[in-house]
Amino acid sequence: MNKASDQTITSEISEKLINAIVNGEIAPGSKLSEPKLAQQFNISRGPLREAIRRLEGLNLVYHVPREGVKVVTLELKEIIEIYHVREALEGLAAGLAARNMEQKEIDELHKLLELHEQYIDDNGEYFRQEGDFDFHYKIIQGSKNQLLIKQLCHELYHLVRMFRYQTRKLKSRTQQALIEHKQLVNAIEQRDEQLAELLMRRHISRARENIESKWQENET
Amino acid sequence: MNKASDQTITSEISEKLINAIVNGEIAPGSKLSEPKLAQQFNISRGPLREAIRRLEGLNLVYHVPREGVKVVTLELKEIIEIYHVREALEGLAAGLAARNMEQKEIDELHKLLELHEQYIDDNGEYFRQEGDFDFHYKIIQGSKNQLLIKQLCHELYHLVRMFRYQTRKLKSRTQQALIEHKQLVNAIEQRDEQLAELLMRRHISRARENIESKWQENET
DNA sequence: TATTCATATTTTGTCGACAATAAGGTGTTT
DNA sequence: AAACACCTTATTGTCGACAAAATATGAATA
Numbered sequence: 001m002n003k004a005s006d007q008t009i010t011s012e013i014s015e016k017l018i019n020a021i022v023n024g025e026i027a028p029g030s031k032l033s034e035p036k037l038a039q040q041f042n043i044s045r046g047p048l049r050e051a052i053r054r055l056e057g058l059n060l061v062y063h064v065p066r067e068g069v070k071v072v073t074l075e076l077k078e079i080i081e082i083y084h085v086r087e088a089l090e091g092l093a094a095g096l097a098a099r100n101m102e103q104k105e106i107d108e109l110h111k112l113l114e115l116h117e118q119y120i121d122d123n124g125e126y127f128r129q130e131g132d133f134d135f136h137y138k139i140i141q142g143s144k145n146q147l148l149i150k151q152l153c154h155e156l157y158h159l160v161r162m163f164r165y166q167t168r169k170l171k172s173r174t175q176q177a178l179i180e181h182k183q184l185v186n187a188i189e190q191r192d193e194q195l196a197e198l199l200m201r202r203h204i205s206r207a208r209e210n211i212e213s214k215w216q217e218n219e220t
Numbered sequence: 221m222n223k224a225s226d227q228t229i230t231s232e233i234s235e236k237l238i239n240a241i242v243n244g245e246i247a248p249g250s251k252l253s254e255p256k257l258a259q260q261f262n263i264s265r266g267p268l269r270e271a272i273r274r275l276e277g278l279n280l281v282y283h284v285p286r287e288g289v290k291v292v293t294l295e296l297k298e299i300i301e302i303y304h305v306r307e308a309l310e311g312l313a314a315g316l317a318a319r320n321m322e323q324k325e326i327d328e329l330h331k332l333l334e335l336h337e338q339y340i341d342d343n344g345e346y347f348r349q350e351g352d353f354d355f356h357y358k359i360i361q362g363s364k365n366q367l368l369i370k371q372l373c374h375e376l377y378h379l380v381r382m383f384r385y386q387t388r389k390l391k392s393r394t395q396q397a398l399i400e401h402k403q404l405v406n407a408i409e410q411r412d413e414q415l416a417e418l419l420m421r422r423h424i425s426r427a428r429e430n431i432e433s434k435w436q437e438n439e440t
Numbered sequence: 441t442a443t444t445c446a447t448a449t450t451t452t453g454t455c456g457a458c459a460a461t462a463a464g465g466t467g468t469t470t
Numbered sequence: 471a472a473a474c475a476c477c478t479t480a481t482t483g484t485c486g487a488c489a490a491a492a493t494a495t496g497a498a499t500a
Binding site: 265 | 482483484485486490491492493
């Protein structure tokens with residue numbers, strides 16, 4: 001179960017903190033108290049501080065010297081910035097995936113499309129959260145660019161998950177997303193790099209526009 | 221002089237280590253020994269380890285649990301990955317710069333172009349290293365996207381500088397770069413986002429192709 | 441000479457402690 | 471009642487120490 005915790009407390013605590021922040025158990029804007037967390041996890045402050053330094057690199061918390069560490073807050077401004085970066089990076093990923101993905105991996109994409117379709121019919125829950133992530137993760141992996149994979153799956157996506165969790169009650173555009181996903185898989189299967197990049201960028205760009213317009217409503 | 225060191229040893233050591241790695245004082249592939257570094261800097265291992273965790277997030281070192289931390293090595297594979305990511309992110313930056321840069325900032329770009337031109341005439345040294353970075357940094361800053369600025373200026377560019385340092389004897393394509401920089405500033409000044417993005421991507425893409433072909437020569 | 445095994449040394453991961461700074465609480469003055 | 475100053479408490483930044491694991495050393499064997 002503890003796949004990524006590499007035997008060291010720092011890693012283990014890193015993951016726990018990431019999860020706690022991403023799904024709001026530790027509230028956005030709140031301060032991380034070292035003594036409290038150390039006691040809570042039953043560890044000393046050494047590895048805890050190292051874990052926090054790691055979270056800093058993931059942009060989940062920020063550090064004010066001699067004051068402490070606070071969880072980031074995601075306002076519309078931040079969300080737009082995240083989605084702009086995501087659009088650029090995942091566009092690249094889709095293009096590279098069209099070049100480098102193996103047929104076996106493309107088959108798995110098709111399976112995910114089926115699940116997605118089923119979700120819409122059944123009105124299930126899976127695809128509204130995890131399923132979409134699975135789909136995007138698989139394409140990113142298909143790029144075979146290790147740096148890109150790290151920056152997206154192990155950095156930016158924590159922020160995306162955090163945002164999605166905060167807005168989990170809002171209904172997402174699952175129907176339209178399925179159509180766009182299908183086009184995307186098609187382009188990848190045709191090994192059309194440029195089209196794959198364009199479609200992915202448009203897909204994410206539309207998601208951002210959707211967020212922007214919905215944000216207005218909920219604000220007023 | 222110590223602008224970024226925010227009063228804490230961890231920050232100070234981080235910067236020193238970054239510089240030492242980027243300009244090869246600590247060799248690529250070599251191991252970072254905690255006791256030796258701690259003694260060398262005259263600090264305890266606590267803040268040193270936190271500084272190293274930070275470098276991990278910058279992709280300058282990687283960590284093998286219970287073995288130690290090693291400096292990354294940049295082979296052609298890594299360089300290509302870096303330049304692919306750079307192309308995507310800096311393309312975005314250029315597009316946003318065309319949208320968000322103030323005239324004052326654009327004027328500064330013109331000044332850098334003049335310096336660049338002068339360099340070619342004088343056969344000077346400045347633009348072959350720092351000048352080019354200044355130019356790109358300024359455009360990235362012009363994007364006004366804080367996340368993007370951090371990912372490029374404070375993360376990816378350390379790797380780019382490290383690579384450039386390793387290949388500093390090789391002559392760069394300064395002449396051609398000037399032409400491309402001029403076009404780019406033009407597009408930004410015209411507020412043509414799409415063109416600015418395209419030109420930046422092509423600029424970086426060509427740099428990558430240049431590297432790829434030269435790498436072959438030096439290998440054999 | 442090369443290889444294996446046992447021992448000694450170094451290094452990593454973790455802990456608890458201390459000083460300096462920041463935060464919080466109390467009482468006094470206006 | 472609000473503002474200020476003072477004192478107490480809590481937290482951060484840093485250090486040195488210890489155990490377990492990994493590496494290096496060297497002897498013994500094939």
